[in-house]
Amino acid sequence: MDQIITLLANELGEKELYVAAVVKLLDEGNTIPFIARYRKELHGGMDDGKLRTLNERLSALRNLEKRREEVLGAIEAQGALTEELRAAIASASTLSEVEDLYLPFRPKRRTRASMAREKGLEPLALRLLAQEKDEPAPDVLAVDYVNSELGVATVEEALAGASDIIAETVSDSADARKMxxxxxxxxxxxxxxxxKDADSVYRLYYEFSQTLCKLQGHQILAINRGEKEGWLKVRVDVPDAEVLPQLVRMFVIPGRSASDFVRAAVEDSWQRLLQPSMEREMRGALTDSASDGAIHNFALNLKPLLLQPPVRNKVTLGFDPGYRMGCKLAVVDGTGKVLDTAVIYPTAPARKVAEAKAVMDRLIRRHGIETIAIGNGTASRESEQFVAEVLRDHPGVSYMVVSEAGASVYSASALAAEEFPEYDVNLRSAVSIARRMQDPLAELVKIDPKAIGVGQYQHDMPQARLSEALEGVVEDCVYAVGADLNTASPALLGYIAGLTKATA
Incomplete structure (x- = not known):
């Protein structure tokens, strides 16, 4: 634990005393906003962002430590744990390094190398790989390992088995994989x-090639989705000249009798074992990195949306645009209470403009509507033109186009059904649009952050990590703004420290 505290302090540029205090507070169940605002004296005034970074790294380092202990235990159980290996595992700074060191000891399915070991060919393979000076030629060494009872009928079979063992040894090398x-x-x-012989949204990637280190996150996620949907064929093109000579140099001692034999085994290891494995690993690492970046951007985009300035205490008309199903209207008072609802058809195909205008005029006069919130979805532009025309006769009323992302998701949710059991799903959406203008944060906390529509490829990301990051943003925003206990919804109160969704 002390090592983790030291690492975190160095990474964050903070005193170990402060980091240790934050870790203790987190372990006790305190939330990030609570620690940031009410325990400043214990951590030197770290802000929400740094505290969340600390929490994420703490989780990652603890997972690394847990895996390290599991690997040490597994290798020790096999009786293969040396002090050198223990030190290497203890100094590994990433999960991939730990897994590389564990690879030679990991239980494997039956392989060509394991079958060769069963035939007693491992001593031959180790002797050939050692490439000692003045050793006999490989075919001479192999004579002693011909044993028909073990299934090794010829020298060639003995050498083939030894080659398979060397190839797997090279593939399991942590140093080789790191290089x-x-x-x-x-x-x-x-x-x-x-x-596919057809046009698609993935046309930009029909003839695409880019070095791995220069790939952008959005490109990786787009290519992954295109491949998943069957529009793209994807491969990693590796120039052998850039990797094979370095790999050969790691294992081949020039000028020895077994040099050519070991070189051939190394080349086989690259082509048959390492290249496919490393390509899968690199694509996985690229996807993880792209997902992390996308989640970060999602969180950055969500925060300003939640912190939009509210238009409080105004009677508001929520206008949910549409075509065939009409435009849904909902009037709410200054506290968000629903006063009236209606459906009008000013857009195609009905185009009942005069009738729709009469309904709007009646609602504005009856309820003293002060502002109109128009959803920015389907038919938004035509609806905005219609509202502007209506408001020529009502100069004291203003309108604003607001994001309706997630409104349909909310309107069909159990929470909306509980809140508005008497209203149709479409009318609930209009209520949500009106309320998100009056108090964006209070309304948007009712919606799954992933449905608010401020990120890309959210369905392709690790859902648990995405949800955790976005809920952290919502939590920070709720603490930054505060909540009125008299008017706040249970969804909003659920983000307050000390309250749960149930108690709220």
Whole structure:
């Protein structure tokens, strides 16, 4: 634990005393906003952002430590744990490094190398890989390992088995994988091409090629989705000249009798084992990195939307535009209480403009409407033109186009049904649009943050990580703005420290 505190302090540029205090507070169940605002004296005034970074890194480092202990235990149970290996695992700074060190000891399915070991060929493989000076030629060494009872009938079969063992040894090498990771990121290219003879939204990637280290997050996520939907064929193009010579140098001692044999085994390891494995790993790492960036951008975009200035204490008309199903209207008072609802058809195909205008005039006069919130979805432009025409006769009334992202999701939710059991789903959407103009934060907290529509490829990201990040943003915003206990909804109160969704 002390090592984790030290690492976090160095990464964040904070005193270990402050970091340790925050870790203790988090372990006790305190929320980030609570720690940021009411325990400043314990952490030197770290802001919400730094505290969340600390919390994320704390979780990652604890997961690393847990996996490290699991790996050490598994290797020790096999009786294969040396002090050198223990030190290497203890100093590994990433999960991939720990997994690389564990790879030679991980239980494997039956492989060509494992079958060769069962035939007693491992001593031959180790002797050939050692490439000692003045050793006999490989075919001479292999004679002693021919054993028909074990299934090794010829020298060639003995050498083939030894080659398989060497290939797997190379593939399991942590140093080799670390080198390849670096070389692939610098020199390999991600290539995509058209898979279906038709146009699609993925046309930009029909003839696409880019070095892995230069790929943008949105490109990775788009290519992944295009491949998943069957529009793209994707592969990682690795220039052998940039990786194979370095790999050979790691294992081959020039000028020895077994040099050519080991070189051939290394090349086989690259082509058959390492290249497919490393390509999968690199694509996974790229996707993880792209997802992290997308989640970060999603959170950045969500915050200003939640913190839009409210238009409080005004009688508001929520206008949910539409075509065939009409435009849904909902009038709410200054506290968000629903006063009236209606459906009008000023847009195509009905175009009942005069009738719709009469309904609008009646609602404005009856309820003293002061402002109109128009959803920015389907038929928004035509609806805005219609509202502007209506308001020529009502100069004291203003309108604003607001985002209706997530309104339909909310209107069909159990929360909306509980709040407005007497209203149709479409009318609930109009109420939500009106209320999100009056108090954006109070209304938007009722909607799953992923449905608010301020990010890309949210359905392709790890949903747990995305939800955790977005809920953290909502929590920060609720604490920044505060909540009126007299008017706040249970959804809003659920983000307050000390309250749960149930108690709220």
């Amino acid at each position: 390849l990771r670096d070389r692939l990121m610098r020199f390999a290219r991600l290539q995509s091409e058209q898979a």
